[in-house]
Amino acid sequence: MSDIKPRILPLPRSEWTDDAREVFAFWGEPNAWEEGSKTNVMMVLANHPAMTQPYNIWSKHLLMGNTLGTRFLELIILRVAWRVKSAYEWHNHVGYGLNAGLTLEEIGAIRDFPDGGDWNEQDAAVLRSVDELIADGNLSDATWATLSGYFDTRQMMDLVMSVGHYVMTSWGLSAFGVQIEGGADQIGFDLKTKSGRIPGKTYKPGETEDWTDTRGY
Known part of the structure; x- marks a missing residue:
């Protein structure tokens, strides 16, 4: 933890x-x-x-308005959180990812990419795009071509900007020392919680009336 x-x-x-x-x-x-x-x-x-x-x-x-759709966005955010070791973003987006239809096994495979996981071409290209942008500051022509076969121009723009935004956000959280909320059942990079319970779904702002309660604070 x-x-x-x-x-x-x-x-x-x-x-x-x-x-x-x-x-x-x-x-x-x-x-x-x-x-x-x-x-x-x-x-x-x-x-x-x-x-x-x-x-x-x-x-x-x-x-909330990303043209990629929630599942692809959560692939991006969770991969970013792991790559830059943002405990805060990882903790929050495991629950969001589960709500978007990802399984705990898939979330573990996002962390371990490219090893493990039964990813289709589109999912693998999304995850690879995070790694390329962080490592090289750009997408390879091959990855751009693959993604362009699945996403339109606006989605491609949202994809690239989402990676950059969540890297920036993670930097800020880490550099400012933003702590995970005291009432939250913290989820580690190993997908184990502080309490030992299995992580469950959490909701984004406005998705449910009690969206803050699902986070334990």
């Missing part, structure tokens, strides 16, 4: 301006304007509302 040491603390209540409260409330958490966000990431990013508000708008497009 990760032992993350904070470098930027959640914004203290004495500094909760209206701009900071807009950060708390952006994702639709009940009572977030009055009580703050239950997510450590929003409480840390609220230290810089002018940066975080446009970041949130961009993030919402990629997370």
